[in-house]
Amino acid sequence: MKEYSTLTTKEQKTYDFIVRYSKKYGKYPLLTEIAKGIGITSKGVAHRYVKSLEKAGKILRFSNKHRGISTIEKRPLFLKSLGRIAAGGPIEAISDQQRIELEYLFTNKKSYALKVKGESMIDAGINDGDWVIIEESKKFYKSKVHVILVDNQDVTLKYIEKINSEEIKLIPANKAYKEKIYPVERISIQGYVVGQVRIY
Amino acid sequence: MKEYSTLTTKEQKTYDFIVRYSKKYGKYPLLTEIAKGIGITSKGVAHRYVKSLEKAGKILRFSNKHRGISTIEKRPLFLKSLGRIAAGGPIEAISDQQRIELEYLFTNKKSYALKVKGESMIDAGINDGDWVIIEESKKFYKSKVHVILVDNQDVTLKYIEKINSEEIKLIPANKAYKEKIYPVERISIQGYVVGQVRIY
DNA sequence: TTCATAAGTTCTCATTAAGTTCTCATATAA
DNA sequence: TTATATGAGAACTTAATGAGAACTTATGAA
Numbered sequence: 001m002k003e004y005s006t007l008t009t010k011e012q013k014t015y016d017f018i019v020r021y022s023k024k025y026g027k028y029p030l031l032t033e034i035a036k037g038i039g040i041t042s043k044g045v046a047h048r049y050v051k052s053l054e055k056a057g058k059i060l061r062f063s064n065k066h067r068g069i070s071t072i073e074k075r076p077l078f079l080k081s082l083g084r085i086a087a088g089g090p091i092e093a094i095s096d097q098q099r100i101e102l103e104y105l106f107t108n109k110k111s112y113a114l115k116v117k118g119e120s121m122i123d124a125g126i127n128d129g130d131w132v133i134i135e136e137s138k139k140f141y142k143s144k145v146h147v148i149l150v151d152n153q154d155v156t157l158k159y160i161e162k163i164n165s166e167e168i169k170l171i172p173a174n175k176a177y178k179e180k181i182y183p184v185e186r187i188s189i190q191g192y193v194v195g196q197v198r199i200y
Numbered sequence: 201m202k203e204y205s206t207l208t209t210k211e212q213k214t215y216d217f218i219v220r221y222s223k224k225y226g227k228y229p230l231l232t233e234i235a236k237g238i239g240i241t242s243k244g245v246a247h248r249y250v251k252s253l254e255k256a257g258k259i260l261r262f263s264n265k266h267r268g269i270s271t272i273e274k275r276p277l278f279l280k281s282l283g284r285i286a287a288g289g290p291i292e293a294i295s296d297q298q299r300i301e302l303e304y305l306f307t308n309k310k311s312y313a314l315k316v317k318g319e320s321m322i323d324a325g326i327n328d329g330d331w332v333i334i335e336e337s338k339k340f341y342k343s344k345v346h347v348i349l350v351d352n353q354d355v356t357l358k359y360i361e362k363i364n365s366e367e368i369k370l371i372p373a374n375k376a377y378k379e380k381i382y383p384v385e386r387i388s389i390q391g392y393v394v395g396q397v398r399i400y
Numbered sequence: 401t402t403c404a405t406a407a408g409t410t411c412t413c414a415t416t417a418a419g420t421t422c423t424c425a426t427a428t429a430a
Numbered sequence: 431t432t433a434t435a436t437g438a439g440a441a442c443t444t445a446a447t448g449a450g451a452a453c454t455t456a457t458g459a460a
Contacts, residue, residue, distance in 0.1 A: 008434090008435060008436090009435085009436095010435075010436070010437095011435095027206075027207060027212055028206060030417095030418065030419090031418070031419065031420095032417095032418080040436090040437060040438085041437080041438065041439085042437060042438050042439060043418080043419080043420095043439095044419095044420075044421075044422080044437090044438080044439070044440090045436075045437055045438075045439095047419065047420065047421085048436095048437095050419095051420095062206060063419085063420090063444095064418085064419055064420080064443080064444055064445060065206060065208075065418095065419085065445070065446095066208045066209070066417080066418055066419075066445065066446065067206055067207070067208060067209070067418095068206050068418095068419085068445095069206070070206055125325055125327050125398065127325050144400070145400075193400055194399070194400050195397065195398060195399050195400060196396075196397065196398040196399075196400070197395065197396065197397050197398075198325065198395060198396040198397075199394070199395050199396075200344070200345075200393055200394050200395060200396070208445085208446060208447090209446085209447095210446075210447065211446095230406095230407065230408090231407070231408065231409095232406095232407080240447085240448060240449085241448080241449070241450085242448060242449050242450060243407080243408080243409095243450095244408095244409080244410075244411080244448090244449080244450070244451090245447070245448055245449075245450095247408070247409065247410085248410095248447090248448095249447095251409095263408085263409085263455095264407085264408055264409075264454080264455050264456065265407095265408085265455095265456075266406080266407055266408075266456065266457070267407090268407095268408080268456095401460100402459105402460085403458100403459095403460090404457105404458100404459090404460100405456100405457090405458095405459105406455105406456085406457075406458100407454100407455080407456070407457085408453100408454080408455070408456085409452100409453075409454070409455085410451105410452085410453075410454090411450100411451080411452080411453090412449105412450095412451085412452105413448105413449090413450095414447100414448085414449090415446100415447080415448085415449105416445105416446080416447070416448095417444100417445080417446070417447085418443100418444085418445070418446080419442100419443080419444070419445080420441100420442075420443070420444085421440105421441085421442075421443090422439100422440085422441080422442090423438105423439095423440085423441105424437105424438085424439095424440105425436100425437080425438085426435100426436080426437080427434100427435085427436080427437105428433100428434085428435080428436100429432100429433090429434080429435100430431100430432085430433080430434100
């Protein structure tokens, strides 16, 4: 993805300084530090450059926050979560809590992604081609969708129900598919779905 | 991987102290120890910093517990795509291409996320509570789900169809909801859905 | 178990520091 | 001329910081 920048000489210098500073110190500079770094004395001028860089899409800024800038490459996931689609309401701000929740989904060590093939879980809103995020688990839960390995060979997404100590029922979420009962020794539970991603 | 953050000076100092302390003593510090460690006397202030770090996603906290904090090892966005859920097939390897496709979805500059409220698009697989990733656009496409601002006030997700030069039809994907026709001047197209995320 | 007390939590108040906005000024290119 | 890029710095707004009182909750000794 190529960058088309129309930065002026000093804007570029400002951007370079911010990148250099953040790499060196692991944090972003204050306006006065930026001013000094690009060879001027006015923090008001530094602020003007920083605003230009934001407008040019080179950095992100958190208004009024101290050290409240960050370069685009390193921005956290979903920083630009603008709001909630409401029926009749204005756009709401999204909390940091929700941002972290999303970030956790994709950075959690114990989870991995699988691409779904087939439509056996369509009534659970899991469609062919979707990605599901799986959290590893050997246990199973009645309300969760699980990844199940059958006969050490076939992988499938199903709800699970225990019949007795020797048999387990796998339940699809699609009326066109049938429930199946397996002896426990043919089944290996891999994990359950904690997230889902669809790309259009 | 180095961490980039927009922590304030003292927040950063607090975080550094917590990391240093835990490495040295194998446990996490008390608030009074944190206060002393960062050169202040008020445990109330130390507590404020600790809460900020939690909000920033730098640490985890267990409310009211003594030494009830712990650091988080954060990682960059990376999906360990293990394979494909196949009906009757073995697990396939996932290509870098697909991984890049996912990463792009969340790092693309021009897109942002919205949380869906309501069930008007349920037949398109977009449920209440899902996140949709929106790519900004003023144009519209017949097959895409769009974000539409009505009367500069209400935001909604719908399919769009042009009636004539003066009227536009908004089409929900739920038979319980009706199509509606609006004069073009009441409608502002914000973008269309390029991705979708669900958290279980 | 009770219960003292140590630790965590929530406040207010005050001060300092940083971000923001603004005017004025100079240089340079179209 | 006119517009743009640059710089200084004053004046203002807001965030960050620090102290400490008063409160709630957790913890461990008796």
